[in-house]
Amino acid sequence: MAAIEGVTKHERVRRHLEKVIDQGLAPHEKLPTERELAESLEVNRQTVRRALDELERDGLVYRLQGAGTFVSASRISKAFELTSFSEDMLARNMRPGSLSVDVGTAAAGQTAGYALNLSPQSPVVRIRRVRTADDIPICLEVCSIAADTVPGLEDGIVGDSLYDDLRTRFGITAVRADQEIHAVVLDEEQAAALQTPPFSPAFLVKRTTYDARSRPIEYAESVYRGDRYSYLVSIARP
Template sequence: MAADRDRLDGPRTVLRPLVQACGRITNVSTSKFAFVRDALLERIDAMSPGEPMPAERSLAVELKVSRMTLRRALDDLVRHGVVVRRHGLGTFVAPAKVNPSLAITSFTDDMLRRGMRPSAHILADEVVLAGARLGRRLQVSPGERLLRVTQLRLADDLPMAIEVLATPIAVVPGLTGKDLENTSFYDLLQRHYGIVVTGGRQTIEPTVTDEDESRHLGVPLHSPAFLFERTSHDPSGRVVEFVRSVYRGDRYQIVTDLSHPDTVVDASDPDPGLATT
């Protein structure tokens, strides 16, 4: 379990401040409610992702509150992705959130690196014309033929993301969506076409799931999500893919290390203890 927490940022480190902040947003002012929620968070901090919570009756007795108050607190934690309810089984600590790598890496490689088992279900596989928008993204003419593959990405059989990949047929002649079910696109590019992806550009923004995305990801309609859009290129600068992915907001978080530019010390400074001017 400790290894799992090392590879994934789970509730032990991030959920308490997150939910405390969210609590202020929901404008819950009842002191008893806040006490119960904080007590539950303390317990969750000491638990592992996927571990079952005690029965509501025993928790209510332990905290000396009514089951109604306890249920309200649990409902709040469910809304914020701290715990999950499974029909007929009970309430469980939510799976640890994944920090997606910001390096050039495939979903398959990223999940394997975290000790998770990646898989994919091909939802659509078609040849389309690029059109104006995809043509601009892929730097090809609007009439260029593209392979467009829509996949449901899973890790340990849990739906994680909906991914739409578009790549020029001229780059990957003979490739089909079925080829991507058990391996990564980058691996296929390198092994079968001798193409190495060396760089790219990615944007990330918040969004909510539509009906199709909600159904495939197993989340309520308009659930919070992350929208990733990425173009990747080979050493010559040729764009080889455009990918649009919608990741579940309750399974992903974005973590960035920050530094202040004025605090960077010049390595040539004879006294690194003094700030440069």
């Protein structure tokens, strides 16, 4: 790798890797190890690691603990439409899934109770899932639904789409939602679940979903990786 005046070693490594990725590495293709890159580019591993850190921060690569560094797919863009995660991924020819699913009953608490018009002590079915696209963790999702509206849901979701399950098993159809989006950083637990470094940028999406009679049916808080997800807003002059 030729030296360039005024450009640091790690920046040269970064530019080299960007060029290699642009010239034909496929999404999710594995990069050489840090040691292999250091040897082939004649730099130390710390320089390679710093370049990879920057590429990961910018969403060009991602790391899986114990597996290596891989080329990222294009960032997933989400329009403001009421669709499920599974519907979003299928529309992009990506395979939706769940890395882990935890379903049980709990007290609603203040936030979910307020959103669902329940007392904080009222029971809800709480669903915690790590959602994936083509096996890559994208979103950590926690949903709350009034327990008396979904008897038996605590035993598990059928399939990947909660909205499909609510419609087919319980006759509950989501028609609209109120949604807030906040910029956050991942804490250590969230980062571990999403297989990304702690304090990485993310979106926190709070959503209350309603049926056709404007009754709240679900309150969800979802944390999306900032390097893998974006929101698209179409606007027009009045």
